[in-house]
Amino acid sequence: MKDVTESTPFLVIGNWKMNGTRAQLCEFAHSSAPQDPEGCKRVLCLPSVLLPHGVSTFSQTSIEFGGQNCHESASGAFTGEISASMLADAGAKWVILGYSERREGFGETDALVRSKAVTALSVGLIPIICIGESLEDRDAGRHLGVILAQLEASTPLAEPGWLLAIAYEPIWAIGSGISASEDQVLEAHEAIANWLRENRQPAPVLYGGSVKPETAAGLASLDHVDGFLIGGASLNPLSFDSIADLSAAALSSLRG
Numbered sequence: 149m150k151d152v153t154e155s156t157p158f159l160v161i162g163n164w165k166m167n168g169t170r171a172q173l174c175e176f177a178h179s180s181a182p183q184d185p186e187g188c189k190r191v192l193c194l195p196s197v198l199l200p201h202g203v204s205t206f207s208q209t210s211i212e213f214g215g216q217n218c219h220e221s222a223s224g225a226f227t228g229e230i231s232a233s234m235l236a237d238a239g240a241k242w243v244i245l246g247y248s249e250r251r252e253g254f255g256e257t258d259a260l261v262r263s264k265a266v267t268a269l270s271v272g273l274i275p276i277i278c279i280g281e282s283l284e285d286r287d288a289g290r291h292l293g294v295i296l297a298q299l300e301a302s303t304p305l306a307e308p309g310w311l312l313a314i315a316y317e318p319i320w321a322i323g324s325g326i327s328a329s330e331d332q333v334l335e336a337h338e339a340i341a342n343w344l345r346e347n348r349q350p351a352p353v354l355y356g357g358s359v360k361p362e363t364a365a366g367l368a369s370l371d372h373v374d375g376f377l378i379g380g381a382s383l384n385p386l387s388f389d390s391i392a393d394l395s396a397a398a399l400s401s402l403r404g
């Protein structure tokens with residue numbers, strides 16, 4: 149049975165990837181609800197050039213903002229890169245790290261993700277550390293081993309005051325239109341939550357991979373699912389808000 153007594157909000161985090169313009173952000177602001185539904189926190193992780201515009205456009209709302217990557221060094225001669233403190237300076241509170249598209253397309257290793265997370269934490273950002281298995285790993289039955297190895301090697305050891313989140317994103321479910329089944333999500337989240345507890349590393353565990361309004365309530369009700377990381381459906385304010393509303397309603401009905 150899901151523990152719904154905790155006071156931490158259910159996280160509904162959008163990942164716009166390399167999409168969006170200032171005009172699209174304005175339209176989003178006009179169509180989305182200014183306040184989060186009770187028990188939920190909405191966050192938009194935007195391309196970094198859109199962050200200052202997002203922060204000012206949504207200043208009267210409860211939506212928070214995040215980046216999608218940062219460099220592991222504090223500053224320096226790294227042409228084309230963005231530092232964690234630049235994201236924080238632009239108004240971000242969160243940063244996605246180790247997303248599978250960066251691990252696969254840009255050769256990011258667990259060690260690099262961990263060092264980016266330490267840098268992000270040092271400037272007060274909340275890293276969302278992404279892990280997840282390929283279809284090949286799952287078909288071979290080694291998915292839990294793969295995710296736990298990524299978790300252990302990518303997550304910095306907890307220090308007092310540090311806040312971070314873990315996102316379980318099975319690569320085969322991302323952008324496929326079909327999310328992992330509730331049983332598959334439950335199995336992975338239970339393993340991740342157990343590892344976090346054994347290692348005294350408290351962190352919410354998000355699910356990502358084709359989350360849509362149709363699947364939100366069922367997935368949000370699962371044990372150890374503390375939020376969502378949403379790609380495609382986060383570009384549309386109506387589907388993003390409806391995922392937040394349906395999750396909030398599902399959790400409130402569990403509370404009774």
Ligand code: PGA
Pocket residue numbers: 163317321322323324325356357358359377378379380381
């Ligand atoms: P998707 O992407 O929701 O489009 O599958 C997942 C994500 O960006 O986390």
